[in-house]
Amino acid sequence: MPSSLQPAAERHSVTVLGLGPMGRALAGAFLAAGVRTTVWNRTPGREGDLVERGAAPAASAEEAVAASALTVICLVNYDATDAVLRRPAVTDALRGRTVANLSADVPDRARDTGRWAAEHGIGYLDGAIMTPTPTIGTPEGVFLYGGPEPLYLEHRPVLDALSGSHTHLGEDIGRAAAYDVALLDIFWTSMSGYVHALALARAEGITARELAPFAQGIGAILPPLFEEWAGDVDDRTYSGEGNPLTSGLSTMEHVVHAAEGHGIDASVMRATAALTRRAVDRGYGADGFTRVTELLDLRRGE
Structure with missing residues (x-):
């Protein structure tokens, strides 16, 4: 049944499948906004306080998705x-309804799920949540979506109940997942660098708390x-103006030397230095560090 023909109660409601920390936060935000919310979890017992707040528990996933025009998983x-x-x-219960998948995975999996949904008459939006659980239901939450724009606009009023910013990235089902993995790359690479810096600092008698204010200064750059x-x-x-690769490579080698002198694993920085040296050896020493993006793309034959 097309969503426009579904009862108004279904169109102004939502089903949440999955009640881990993020799923519970999503359900709680919908409830706080006054959206009629049905919940289901593979492992029973996590819905108790949500039910006390007004959520309708479902005995099965099929019962849950049948309760709403939109299912958020x-x-x-x-x-x-x-x-x-x-x-x-x-x-079968989802036919004619819409799924907004806010689980995390890779773009190809998102596109495969989109094809599966289309083959079974299910509307599908693939999304990514870019902020932690405490931000859900607040202005700090950030949500990204890929998929048919009319479908996104149709369900935007319910999704807006989550508060925060909501951005539709285009028709490509895998677009949100692509942003997600790229942004997670920034986060985890940065966190790897930070914990390595803390280990190196500790080896030199500097506490993590002593380093932290200066680390925040680096972050501000x-x-x-x-x-x-x-x-x-x-x-x-x-552009390498002000900081060419040759200069950057020298500082990377300082980090490697200092870390390994203390018996600290420097494999991540060694890998970065190796990429930088390869660029220098190919004549790009006057370029900036962004030149390394060309070497990372193995399809380009660099």
Whole structure:
């Protein structure tokens, strides 16, 4: 049944599948906004306080999705979502309804799920949550979506109940997951660098608390560089003015030398230095660090 023909109560309600920390936060935000919310979890027992706040518990996933025009699912990955959504009874119950998948996985898996949904007459939006659980239901929450724009606009009033910013990235089902993995790359690479710095500092008798204020200063340098370097990469200018690769390579080698002198694993920095040296050896020593993006793309034959 097309959503426009579904009862108004269904169109102004939501089902949340998955009641881990993020799923519970999503359900709680919907409830706080006054959206009629049905909940279900693979392991019973997590819905208690949500039910006390007004959520309707469902005995099965098929019963849950039948209660609303929009189902929001948030599980650990797409193996888990497939195990729920692709069960025949659940698939049948979803026909003519919409799924917004806010689980985390890779773009190809998102596109595969989009094809599966289309084959079974199910509306599908693939999304990514870019902020932690405490931000859900607050202005600080950030949500990204890929998929048919009319479908996104149709369900935007319910999704807006989560508060925060909501951005539709285009028709490509895998677009949100692509942003997600790229942004997670920034986060985890940065966190790897930070914990390595803390280990190196500790070896030199500097506590983590002593280093932290100066680490925050390094962090403050990054946002303008993100903007500047984005232009370098898109325009393929790779400017090294002020900090050419030859200079950067020297500082990387200092980190490696100091870390390994204390018996600290420096494999991540060694890998970065090796990429930088390869660029220098190919004649790019006067370029900026953004030149390394070309070497990382193995399809380009660099």
